[in-house]
Amino acid sequence: MSSRNNPNRIKIHRSYTVIEISETLGVHPKTVRNWIHAGLSVIDETRPLLIQGADLKRHLKQKRKTYMQQCEPNELYCFKCKQPKAPDIKSLQFVAMPAGMAHMKGRCDECRGKANKYVSWRDVNQIWTELGGKLPIAEKHLILRGQKPLNYPLAKVFDDEKK
Ligand SMILES: [Zn+2]
Incomplete structure (x- = not known):
């Protein structure tokens, strides 16, 4: 991790x-200087610069959010590559969140690092099939944690899981 x-x-x-x-x-000091050039505010102009x-x-949270928004529907934000990447479908999990959301997480197909983002339960089936998965999604890829998500298209799958 x-x-x-x-x-x-x-x-x-x-x-x-x-x-x-x-x-x-x-991170490299040069990376930090790039953040300053990109708008990270410094306390004043005296040296050494203080942030x-x-x-x-x-700044970091905003940057991460921007990256996540740049993900294609079937991509995750990889924390190691620090950019949107295709996930390894075998590692992919959709974790139920409140308000009809799902935490989509898995391993980056390229570096095996952790990758994730948040999606709507409505889109879970479509994301899965776009990645080449077959429906219904196997239970090991769906994590409920006691949540009863609203507005999701997977009622039958979840009903099966309760048995
Ligand atoms: Zn990666």
Whole structure:
């Protein structure tokens, strides 16, 4: 499991130098400078540059969200490749979330890293068949965790699972 570039490692009440960010997140200092060029705010223009933890956290989360929005319907966001990638269908799982959503997760077909995104239960069957899967989706690919998702097209599958 990769913890690189994980916003949760950033403390919001402290400030960081470029080097500290680079070490905390395991990214190249050049990457951090690119974030600054791309709009990550710095506290002031004095050297060394200081970045407020809260600003950094917001920037990373926004970046991740943007990437996730760029995924094609049958792609996942790979945390290792840091971009949308096709998942390995054998690893793919749809986890029930409240409000008719599903957490779609699996392994990146390219690097085997963890990949995920959120989709609507309505789209689960279609995503599955686009990836070459056969319907109905096998139970091991559907995780309910006690949720009763609304508006999903898989009632029969879930009924079977309860037996
Ligand atoms: Zn990957």
